[in-house]
Amino acid sequence: MLTYTQLRAARTTHRMLSLQVIFLCAVSLTAWGVCRAQRKDEQKHATRKPNLTSGKATFLRYCASCHGVDAKGGGPAAIALQPPPSDLTTLTKRYDGKFPAGYVGALVKFGRDLAAHGSEDMPVWGSRFKSIDPAGDPTGQQHVDDLVAYLETLQMK
Numbered sequence: 001m002l003t004y005t006q007l008r009a010a011r012t013t014h015r016m017l018s019l020q021v022i023f024l025c026a027v028s029l030t031a032w033g034v035c036r037a038q039r040k041d042e043q044k045h046a047t048r049k050p051n052l053t054s055g056k057a058t059f060l061r062y063c064a065s066c067h068g069v070d071a072k073g074g075g076p077a078a079i080a081l082q083p084p085p086s087d088l089t090t091l092t093k094r095y096d097g098k099f100p101a102g103y104v105g106a107l108v109k110f111g112r113d114l115a116a117h118g119s120e121d122m123p124v125w126g127s128r129f130k131s132i133d134p135a136g137d138p139t140g141q142q143h144v145d146d147l148v149a150y151l152e153t154l155q156m157k
Contacts, residue, residue: 048142055150058143062125063088071154085122092155099155105148109140 002010060069066081068074071088078085092099111124129140137143 048145050145050149052146052150052153054143055146055148058129058147059150062128063147066122071151088151089154089156091151099152101148101152104151105144108147109144 059067059071063071064075065077066073066075066085067088068078068085073085073087075085091104095103107122109124109126109129111122111126126140126144129143130138132140132143
């Protein structure tokens with residue numbers, strides 16, 4: 001027959017083992033969930049190709065008023081801007097024959113701090129693109145990628 005002290009020690013040991021098992025299960029499930037979410041995210045980004053039609057529509061809606069329909073910087077609003085909008089068809093030429101996709105994407109999404117018509121020379125489109133399709137493109141990155149891919153097709157040869 002077990003004494004009260006032995007019985008209490010057995011219960012404490014059993015309780016500690018139970019807590020360790022529960023903790024291990026919780027950690028394992030959390031790690032599994034994080035890995036699964038990362039895998040889905042990687043698959044989603046890896047398989048998506050930019051949509052040039054969407055990029056052109058985005059350009060015409062948000063960029064053409066300043067940069068012009070031909071992207072050469074002569075849009076209807078260009079006359080009021082200092083410095084004037086840049087010619088987006090010469091980006092590859094200005095960057096030693098390589099289209100600066102990363103730079104263009106960052107500029108579209110985050111803007112830059114130069115003085116012109118107020119505090120910036122170009123609106124920051126990242127926050128606006130987030131609101132276009134909050135369910136399908138919550139970060140707005142899809143619109144940025146489509147726009148950058150479209151701009152790459154406009155480069156002078």
